[in-house]
Amino acid sequence: MTGTFSQIYIQVVFAVHGRNSLISLTWEEELYKYITGIITHKGQKLIAINGMPDHIHFLIGIKPSCCLSDLVREIKKSSNEWINAKGFSKTKFKWQDGYGAFSYSHSSLNTVINYIQKQKDHHQKKTFKEEYFDFLKKFEIEFKDDYLFEWIE
Template sequence: MQDIKANSSKWINEKKFLKVKFEWQEGYGAFSYSKSHVQNVIHYIQNQEEKHKVKSFNEEYLDFLNAFEIDYDERYVFKDLI
């Protein structure tokens, strides 16, 4: 996980996707799906760019947290970064 976090934050900052420097919070989260949902995940990834034209990353992230019933601290929710 450490390698994924290091490489992804480097990539995000090099691409300058955000108005501020991206840094991972302490810890991490992962969402898993059963094999029967693989096609849905593939479809989601393939259409992510279009989806974010109507729903922000922040809105979608909060939807995931709520759908998976994950408690979160409002201080760590992305706000006006994208």
């Protein structure tokens, strides 16, 4: 019997609406567990997750049948509702529209995992805007400034 065999690894990056620093150290670990649950429930594999008060990164192994945009939409929608229901944010929490998705080979996984795990160290030297533009350039993704995140200058 024939089967489908694949290795598809995607790093997803998205920000809090308005780039507000609303993700608190006091509950970010719970948020990451919640997002892990969504990904697992959808039959995908979370490999690494971390972030900053204004954005998150996660690396997933996805099956070819997975529609990435549907998965990200569900993660954002469900985690918005969960954060607001828990009352973690003093203002209404919402993720910003859009996201970045960057693919990697199996041989790059350790580097990407390390990068995600060291987000807080990394952002002492580089802003989220610089980081995101670096991703777009590295992956040769054409973009218009009008369609990028709202940036805090």
